[in-house]
Amino acid sequence: MIEQPSVVDSTILWQPNDTWINESNLKKFADKVGLSVQPYDRLHRWSIADPGAFWCHVWDFAQLVGEKGEVTYIPAKDGGMLGAKWFPEARLNLAENLLRGDGLRTVVYEATEHGVTRRVTLDDLRNLVAKAQTGLRALGVGQGDRVAGVTTNGVEGLVALLATSSLGAVFSSCSPDFGAKGIIDRIGQVQPKVFIASVNYVYNGKSFDITENIAAVCNELNSLNAIVTLSEAVELTQAKATGAKQLTWAELTKNDADEPTFTRMPFNSPQYILYTSGTTGLPKAIVHSVGGTLLQHVKEHQLHCDLKKGDVLSWYTNTAWMMYPWLVSGLASGAGILLYDGSPIPKDRVGILFDIAEEIGISHFGTSPKYLATLQKYGYQIGQKHQLPALRSVLSCGAPLMDEQYDWMYQTIKQDLFLASISGGTEIIGCFVMGSPVHPVRRGEISCKALGMAVDIVDERGASVIGKKGDLVCTEPFPSMPLTFWGHGGDERYFNAYFAERDGIWTHGDLAKQTINGSLVIYGRTDTTLNPGGVRIGTAEIYRVVEQIPEVKDSIVFGFPIENDEEIVLCVVTDNGQLDQAVAEQIRLDVRKKASPRHVPRRIFVVKEIPYTNNGKKVEGAARSTVRGEEVKNKASLANPQCLAEYARLSERSYF
Incomplete structure (x- = not known):
């Protein structure tokens, strides 16, 4: 034989x-x-x-x-x-579970664009939380009260979160780089008792003073007992009408407390209020439970990410994104965490995040496809520039990870690496699909459905499909489902967001495919899915090809209605603001060859910027609405709303 x-x-x-x-x-x-x-x-x-x-x-x-x-x-x-x-x-109490263990071990590393600035042991962290807890209690904070933070990603913001949790209160946060309206649209919905704020921050070497923004926000919060500023005392003149006490973080924490106490709450007590970053009306204020959050996170960290005691977890995030509480929960698994505040790629130190990873021994490096794509375009050779013996896993979310990025990471970082693209959302404060330490890593695929999550991909009939694109759904309950949406009619709005389309089944809003291997591919959000000729196409399928073109720095794609169909519009950013006809034809040729003829963009424009949310996600819907002459109702969700002015005039311009 x-x-x-x-x-x-x-x-x-x-x-x-x-x-x-x-x-x-x-x-x-x-x-x-x-x-x-x-x-x-x-x-x-x-x-x-x-x-x-x-x-x-x-x-x-x-x-x-x-x-x-x-x-x-x-x-x-x-x-x-x-x-x-x-x-x-x-x-149970979230903070109690995050603050247990060996008090002498370092559990928090604080870093900026200049590198690691602070190391905090568990004993030190418990002491800081005790003092903040005592200060908050003196301001009247107790079970069920809301405390809001607009803070940089540093130790004080973390302590504020933990102290709030220790009292059985509810924490809600936003990032200082949001404008006043963006903060008000979020924090204003929940009317906190105490507001904790940074009044300045640094990004890409530039300092920003946001005192006026913070004052404007305070002026809209009628519920305030107190306003706490993280740095020096500042005069919030616009906020005087609130009658709230104004004090600094140093004043809040000036007491003799050294050990926190913990108020244990029922499993379904509110813990966090998080916000979606959509551009259609006010952000949804999603209420998550203490037990559901903690249980979901330890499952994901320990079983899927293989996070162990003594590991160090990082994720580049601001305090507005769900990955912030996800990162913080790493403490519950006995891991240390990195709190980094600043640009991920500052102009004078491109590899800062890997410098830090090398210095403190990060084992699990959390990132995004956009960050990795930028490093790749810089030609930054991670493995050649850094010694990373502790690094076991790279995790990515925020957008689909492209096939070529899988290849690039194994070529440029190290061969023995557990790479995991993960996907879920703010709505579940966790993931539907993840990696696992027992699965092979396949190019362009997410390894498996998360344990405890009855995930399926269904077609328009509601039938489960394999090897075909469909809607990502979940068919059975799980602990981290939202309690409700905050505010009037919250239960109804919650139902309409996820259950109206399929009765009794969670429809998440992702276009996806499951393979015969049990792995999954995410193609993008269904509300931005392209539909030329009646065939559903995920935007990620086009980005995967276009962003491999050397001349293209960034891109965005959306559909434009024409007669009874739609045509695909592609906008690209280039180094010199120009595009050769030959490059445009190369884009079309590559898309036709590597995706399909239906994916080929009908019009290609050169633009100066791509609209992003403050959390770093492309906003195809905002670009599409602007081009169509429709109002973008929630520009406050965008990091760069001014760029939409260019899209408003796009139809007047010539295209390739």
Whole structure:
């Protein structure tokens, strides 16, 4: 018999060896529940078929502190997703779980564009939280009260979050780089009792004074007992009408407290209020529970990201994005975290984030496709410039990770690397699909459905499909579902956002595909999906090709209606603000070849800027609405709304 040659799967870029698998948290978890870690699909099916047992085991595996109770899960009376109850007898506190462990270990690294500026041990952090807790309690903060922060990503902002949580209060945050209206549109909805604010920040070497913005925000907050500024005392003249006490962070924390106390709350007590960054009306103020947040995060960190005690987790984020509380929860797994404030690529130190990773031994490096694409265009060779022996995993979210970026990372960082593209949202303060330490990494694919998440891809009939594009849905309840949307009619608005399209099924709004390997591909948001000739096309499919063209620095694509169809419009940013006809034809040729003829842009324009949200996401909808002459209702969500003026005149210009 002639032995047949083995077939090599060229899509696999990394395969965990036996040591990786056997030492993984996921393998240890599977052993504890009496199941094999492979095949993973069987473990996943159990996690959604018996959700009470699964999430109870997650609580035990993560050794959460609190009273769990005897009952784990009560299904909704109608068998749907809304109305299910999790751990109805439990009482716990987020801060208590984040502040436990060896007090001598370093748990927080603070850094700026100049590098690491501060290292904080757990004992020091507990002491700082105790003082802030005492100060907040003196200002009248208690269970269920809201504390809002507009803070830089530093130690004081973290302490404010933890002190708020320790009291059983609700924390909501925004980033200082939002304008006054953007902050008011968010924080103004929840009317906090205490407002904690940075009055200045530095980005890309430039200092920004936002005292006037903060004063304007305070003037809209009728609920305030106090305004706390993180730096020196400033005169918030516009805020005087509120009658709120004004004090500095130093004054708030000037007391003798050295150990925090913790108010344990029911599992479904509000913990965070987060905001979407859409451009159609006020941002949705999404209320998340203390128990659902903590349980979801320890599951994702420990089982999917393989985060262990002593590891160091980083994620480039501001305090407005859901990845901020996700990062902070890394403390619950015994890991240290990096708080970085500044530009990810400052003009005089392109590799700052990897400089820091090398210095403090980051094990899990969280980033975005945009950041990686920028480094790639700079020609920055990470592995040649940095020694990164501690780095085990690179995690990416915020947009689909392109096929070529998978290749580039393995070529430029290191070969033995657990690379995971993850995807979920603010709405669930976590992920639907993730990587895992027991899965191979396949080019352009997200490795698996997250445990405990009944994810499926369905077509217009509602039928599950494999190998075809469809809507990403979730069909069973999970603990980190929102409690409600804050404000009048919150339950109804929540239902309309995720359950109106398919009764009893969460429709997330992503266009995706599941493969025969159990992996998934995300093509973009369904509200920006292109539909030329009636065929649904994800914008990520075009970006994947266009952004490999050397002359293209950035791009955005959207559909423009024409007769009973639509044509694809592509806008590109180039170094010199110009585009040769030859390059335009190369773009069309590459898109036709690497995507399909239907993906080929009908019109190509050169623009100066691409509209982004403050959280760094492209806003195709804002560009499309502007070109169509429609109002963009929530420009305050954009980091650079002024760039839309160019799109308003796009139809008057010549194109390629």
